Amino acid sequence: MGRITGTTRLLAVLGDPIEQVQAPALVNALLERVGRDAVLVPVHVRPADLAEVVAGLRRVGNLDGLLVTVPHKIEICRYADELAPAAAFTGSANALRREAGGRWRADNFDGAGFVGGLRGAGHDPDGRRFALVGAGGAGAAVAAALLEAGAAHLSVCDTDPGRLDALLRRLAGRWPGRVTGSAAPRVRDADVAVNATPLGLRPDDPLPFDPAALRPGAVVADIIMRPRETRLLRAAAALGLAVHHGIHMLDHQLECYADFFRIDR
Amino acid sequence: MGRITGTTRLLAVLGDPIEQVQAPALVNALLERVGRDAVLVPVHVRPADLAEVVAGLRRVGNLDGLLVTVPHKIEICRYADELAPAAAFTGSANALRREAGGRWRADNFDGAGFVGGLRGAGHDPDGRRFALVGAGGAGAAVAAALLEAGAAHLSVCDTDPGRLDALLRRLAGRWPGRVTGSAAPRVRDADVAVNATPLGLRPDDPLPFDPAALRPGAVVADIIMRPRETRLLRAAAALGLAVHHGIHMLDHQLECYADFFRIDR
Incomplete structure (x- = not known):
């Protein structure tokens, strides 16, 4: 990883369990390779806590987006302001990003x-x-x-x-x-x-x-x-x-x- | 930074603004030096969002603690379950950690x-x-x-x-x-x-x-x-x-x- 400082932007991957996720290693290697001052961190969220954790993360000013894995891929759609076609069709999402106006857009890349x-x-x-x-x-x-x-x-x-x-x-x-x-x-x-x-x-x-x-x-x-x-x-x-x-x-x-x-x- | 994976534990430093914080560079260098699989990330929180962000972060299973800087050092005490003597005396805190029973303890190290x-x-x-x-x-x-x-x-x-x-x-x-x-x-x-x-x-x-x-x-x-x-x-x-x-x-x-x-x- 590159150096994390106060200017570093955040991405988070949500799952339960979380230990097995491959995304941090893969995405952080990519971010480092292209010299982007951002980091993807694993976030362990139990299903009962999803609403509260997402509400909190949405208010984090330097968080640009979320990846979502089992078991939250369906439930997370409730917290998006708009669904891309693949997310709308499948009723599940594995990525959300903050749009310019502050809306959250969900997509599914499976x-x-x-x-x-x-x-x-x-x-x-x-x-x-x-x-x-x-x-x-x-x-x-x-x-x-x-x-x-x-x-x-x-x-x-x-x-x-x-x-x-x-x-x-x-x-x-x-x-x-x-x-x-x-x-x-x-x-x-x-x-x-x-x-x-x-x-x-x-x-x-x-x-x-x-x-x-x-x-x-x-x-x-x-x-x-x-x-x-x-x-x-x-x-x-x-x-x-x-x-x-x-x-x-x-x-x-x-x-x-x-x-x-x-x-x- | 060492490699961030699904097993990496989280610490977060909360502030507004956040860009100037020195803690991520200092603490992450220490974590890496001792080989601890943990990372401190900057979290930009505006005063009006503090309650919601802290409520969400408390529910994150792999988050072990918070550092707190301007302007949240006084307000953060409302979200602690117990205050160490220095935090109680000053009415402000710059660190919170999750205790074994799930309670959050605040301390002030100024x-x-x-x-x-x-x-x-x-x-x-x-x-x-x-x-x-x-x-x-x-x-x-x-x-x-x-x-x-x-x-x-x-x-x-x-x-x-x-x-x-x-x-x-x-x-x-x-x-x-x-x-x-x-x-x-x-x-x-x-x-x-x-x-x-x-x-x-x-x-x-x-x-x-x-x-x-x-x-x-x-x-x-x-x-x-x-x-x-x-x-x-x-x-x-x-x-x-x-x-x-x-x-x-x-x-x-x-x-x-x-x-x-x-x-x-």
């Missing part, structure tokens, strides 16, 4: 980070067919970003019919004719199959879908970051399929954060 | 820092006679600390009779028989004369007292840090008197903070 990661790995979504497993918060963010980025078709599956139908309705309303849904995974004709469920966090989790059902040359992507090599990705690699690791999403979120917080690189 | 600085320069107050000019917040802190440290006699002067009498009554109640007061400075028989007024911050300020009235061998001390060489200290030095700079008070406050926040050195 989807944009995932798409940026795909592009960086040579898998531009434009014109490709996707199968997405998991219609929760991360799945919704990834689905919207893939369609926004020009995916030719998106098949979404989730074992919870209510959650699946709700997401499909909202996706079809905005991107009509490009989305289908099912309770069981349909990955057979996908160019890229994406796991957006928590399956794979634990070593004995079942596979979210069977990579053997994919055609040769398809890509298997996971949004799980730890472990880096999930059971799904190991199985896909063993089948000779291309794999795309969860960490790429975070790497490219960093670029999104830099743009959002106007950190010139 | 006086202790000044006494530590005197001792460090070879002027132990024990048994010495002091003349103190200025019965405001800083003067009260210095007065109490000098008497606590064994000063044989303290003469306090202030042009505001109400403020002077109030301080004298409280000093005499705790250290009877060792304190006198006057509207005009009485420095003639002092071993050490101390300026605790703001006179000297500006180059055209009048002298708080006439150093020529001191006996040879006496010490003239100033609590003003900038400019380092106040008009008073320059005049005293020109007379061949020993001088004691304001910066010593801050240097020794750093040691007080380290003890208060349990930073092993």
Whole structure:
């Protein structure tokens, strides 16, 4: 880190727990590299304390913005004055910044980070067919970003019919004719199959879908970051399929954060 | 600075303005030197926002304490659950820490820092006679600390009779028989004369007292840090008197903070 003085501007990342967050190391390295007199600090906030902590932080004159992680990404939207499209669509946010007039704007870069990661790995979504497993918060963010980025078709599956139908309705309303849904995974004709469920966090989790059902040359992507090599990705690699690791999403979120917080690189 | 990660503990210094604070540079250098995974950040808080900001910061799970500077040193006492003797006596605090049970304890190290600085320069107050000019917040802190440290006699002067009498009554109640007061400075028989007024911050300020009235061998001390060489200290030095700079008070406050926040050195 560069030297912190009285002129240093603040960013804070809110989470519970907080010890595992990667953002301070990544963002501070970036801030230091570009010579910005600002620092990102970890802020441990329990859910019951979120309202009070955010109210206090909003009044801090040298605080320019917040990053938000589990479990506050949905609740934090209540404290924003305006929601960017991705935050409005997903109903969750992972970044807030103070605008010139003092209003707080929330955005969600889960989807944009995932798409940026795909592009960086040579898998531009434009014109490709996707199968997405998991219609929760991360799945919704990834689905919207893939369609926004020009995916030719998106098949979404989730074992919870209510959650699946709700997401499909909202996706079809905005991107009509490009989305289908099912309770069981349909990955057979996908160019890229994406796991957006928590399956794979634990070593004995079942596979979210069977990579053997994919055609040769398809890509298997996971949004799980730890472990880096999930059971799904190991199985896909063993089948000779291309794999795309969860960490790429975070790497490219960093670029999104830099743009959002106007950190010139 | 060492690397900030999710495990890093937080300290914050509150002020308005904040740009001028020296504490982040000094305390962070100390934290880094001893390998403590903690960081002190500047927090700009306007007076009208103090209650809300402090309420929020108290709920931050990885925040261990606060430093407090102008203009919040008096008001901050309202948010402490307990006041250490120096904070209770002066009615102002410049440090708060979270205790094991979650209570917040406030202390004031202005006086202790000044006494530590005197001792460090070879002027132990024990048994010495002091003349103190200025019965405001800083003067009260210095007065109490000098008497606590064994000063044989303290003469306090202030042009505001109400403020002077109030301080004298409280000093005499705790250290009877060792304190006198006057509207005009009485420095003639002092071993050490101390300026605790703001006179000297500006180059055209009048002298708080006439150093020529001191006996040879006496010490003239100033609590003003900038400019380092106040008009008073320059005049005293020109007379061949020993001088004691304001910066010593801050240097020794750093040691007080380290003890208060349990930073092993």
